[in-house]
Amino acid sequence: MSIRHSLLALLQDKPRYGYQLRVEFEDRTGSAWPLNIGQVYTTLDRLERDGLVRNDGGDGEGHVVYSITEAGRTDVAGWFEAPVGRTNPPRNELAIKLALAVTLPGVDVASVIQAQRVASVRALQDYTKSRRDSSANHRSADTAWLLVLDSLIFQTEAEVRWLDLCEARMAQLANPAT
CATH class of the missing domain: 1.10.287 (Helix Hairpins)
Known part of the structure; x- marks a missing residue:
């Protein structure tokens, strides 16, 4: 599962902070694949480093809000357009x-x-x-x-x-x- 692309896809709707992204992901997938909040924030840090999201600062309640960049929109659009590869099947x-x-x-x-x-x-x-x-x-x-x-x-x-x-x-x- 691509957490990176899932978070980018959710940020297309509106800017969010990490916990909101986690809740939104689990709501949309019925909590079938729970996300570790630490993994969400680590992924957001990498996305920011790669120029796919930007840190919009705090929301006044201690949460750092992130929004998607144009490069992030392009990246997630490519993810939606490409089929899921079968070259490395997931471990069963x-x-x-x-x-x-x-x-x-x-x-x-x-x-x-x-x-x-x-x-x-x-x-x-x-x-x-x-x-x-x-x-x-x-x-x-x-x-x-x-x-x-x-x-x-x-x-x-x-x-x-x-x-x-x-x-x-x-x-x-x-x-x-x-």
Whole structure:
């Protein structure tokens, strides 16, 4: 996830201080990816150093307000225009866990798969309920959260299908005659 570009995108609306950016990001994404406030301020410092935001001074209440520069607008526009790259896939802890489990003696791979399936199905049910509840009370502000929920639902459905495949492969390895 590009925190840099997310903060720039939010600053296009209006100048904000760090905590406001954090709250706005979490509101728009349904808090699916909580931001550490320290990370927000570190990123703002880098954006200022790179000339993509400017420090507009304090707001009178002890907060430093930042606004986007023209270079920042150009940078975030390029981010929106470019597809998300697939050259370096994000680390998938579950894939790593199962890859290691099948290569280490004494690990009950079937139990690892089953425990994850239970957790994934539970998460899928929670996401689906949230989706249904959000759709019933649909406001235009909910659209961002609904998009995030749809993404989480599709990813979790794919994860459950992948776990089914892993289980079938383990069964095939255990019984190669079939």
